[in-house]
Amino acid sequence: MNIWVLCIGFAVAVLAIFTVRIAAQWERIIILRFGSFHRVAGPGLYFTIPFVEHIALRADQRVMLTGFSAEETLTSDLVPVNVDAAVFWMVWDAEKACMEVENYYDAVSMAAQTALRDAIGRKSISDVTVHRDKLDQELRDKIEEKASTWGVSVISVEIRDIVIPKELQRDMAAAAKAEREKDARIVLAEVEKDVAAMLLEATEVYRKDEMAFELRSMHLLSEGVKESSGTLVIPSAYSEGFKREKPAKE
Template identity: 70%
Template sequence: MKKRIEKSFRDADQKASPIEKYNSNVDRRTSQNGPLVFSAFVAVAVFLLVMAAGFALVGDFTVGGLAVAFLVAWAATMSVHIAMQWEKIVVFRFGRFSRVKGPGLYFTIPFIEQTALKADQRIMVTGFGAEETLTSDLVPINVDAVLFWMVWDAKKACLEVENYYNSVSLAAQTALRDAIGRASVSEVAIRRNQLDQELQEVIEERTSVWGITVLSVEIRDIVIPQGLQEVMSAEAQAEREKNARMVLAEVEKDISAMLVDAANVYEENELAVRLRTMHLLYESVKGSGGTVVIPSAYSEGFSDAALDKAIDGLKSGK
């Protein structure tokens, strides 16, 4: 039977998500070491004082004196307490709220007043997630997030909710699932910062009545199914190729328009064609550093008569 129980605990630990393991391994008992040591010191000190007083009065240690010392020491530990710097203590009297004490030394009346809650007012870190949650386009994704929050009103944290730590965790998980269900998978992946802000506002609205304020929410990881990752990558590549082709087509359109304008200029002015021919030949000779054989049909453009005609044409503005 014992082996079966141990095996079930191991299986549950293996199936637990990293967030659940993190939350289960958090040690929240560190603030109790100081108060426990102080209570032990008070009990021992009061016990010794009562025993010394009994010995001074009776002149001997008796069983009755020992019992009285024990009862007084027990009552002292129930009356004198300390709260750590980060703690707020909610005290009830006859089952009704009495006051909030701490940090430091505080007193209670035994059997009449009780400590209902020790609220830790440090910044708390709660990991939460949404596993296999469907987006608005019906894609199951896994999202892990971290919530930073703190208790600012210990009275409300005690009176308004049964277990404020678990309630905050469940409220954050529910808000995350709702936010994922309203967005598509691409929006969840791209709008991470906006999702953080939306979650913070929603969780803050739910937890403020419990005396809890939300400092920030941070999405740590978004896991999309492997098959969908390949499809989204192919879609992104196709979109980039489409944009590249559109830019190339726009450039070719501009170039063709400029070529048409140049052709119209050359058609109206034969001299411009010859000047362009001469320029091309000059660039060829300059680039090659050698000589170029010019066909006889083009050599006329370099004759003196042709040059004089070109000069006259430029002067006349033709």
């Protein structure tokens, strides 16, 4: 009797080992029955039938990070660049991730690398280096277009580093400096134009009003004396010009 109890207990223990399973909070388990898709299990406790059901995939639904790069890739203006980037993605449909692609992790990595090379080949070196945000969005859309059929959602793509030849870096720095000098000259020319217009307006005022012109002259003399810490002596005859003639009484 004891032997039968031990045998039954041993059989139950073995059955429990192959039947009772636990999935983590972030896991989804793809279970096949006789080779065909049956259900998605998890998280928590789930059961499988030995020799009838088996686990095809344990899909991790946390946000994943995959780094990828494009080395010695030519831009549209034939400049070789090395670009490093990273894509953030997650599995939203575990069934598709199992049934539609052999290895969804490798597939995402390859799709990202292909999209990066294609995007660089259609852009100039200035577009690649200056408009990184647009390149990030373009890559995200391209990768999402392919990965969505595998049950994968692309959260974002970020360009980490762009390396261009050193001789081209010097040329780009010189071009940027020339562009800044050009902008500065344009601003200076606009300021001089405004100043000239104001001087022309002031000249017209002084031409019509001699007293205003004399007051301005005295102000300039006073400012010059202040800067040189000198003394300004004004002849009494000079002040007579400011006296206005009183109207004659009838």
